[in-house]
Amino acid sequence: MARPGSDSRYPDAVQILCSILTLGDSTATSGAVEVSVAPWGLASIDGHIDFEVPADQLISS
Numbered sequence: 001m002a003r004p005g006s007d008s009r010y011p012d013a014v015q016i017l018c019s020i021l022t023l024g025d026s027t028a029t030s031g032a033v034e035v036s037v038a039p040w041g042l043a044s045i046d047g048h049i050d051f052e053v054p055a056d057q058l059i060s061s
Contacts, residue, residue: 015059016042021050031055 004012018035031054038049 015061017061018051018058020058033058 016037017040018037019039020033021036022034032052033055034050034052035058036050037043043049044051
C-alpha cells in the first residue's frame with residue numbers, strides 16, 4: 001500500500017471502524033454524528049479520538 005504524499009490526490013475514500021457517540025444531538029451540526037475511534041487504538045496525528053462527521057458518510061458493517 002502506498003503512503004500518502006505531497007502528490008497524493010485528496011479526498012480519498014477510506015473506511016475506518018468507529019463507535020457512534022451521539023445521534024442527532026441538538027448541539028451538533030445539523031446532520032452530523034459524533035464518533036470515536038478510541039476502541040480501535042486510532043487517533044489523528046495530533047491525538048484526537050472523537051470526531052464530528054456527516055451522517056451520510058457513515059455505513060454499517
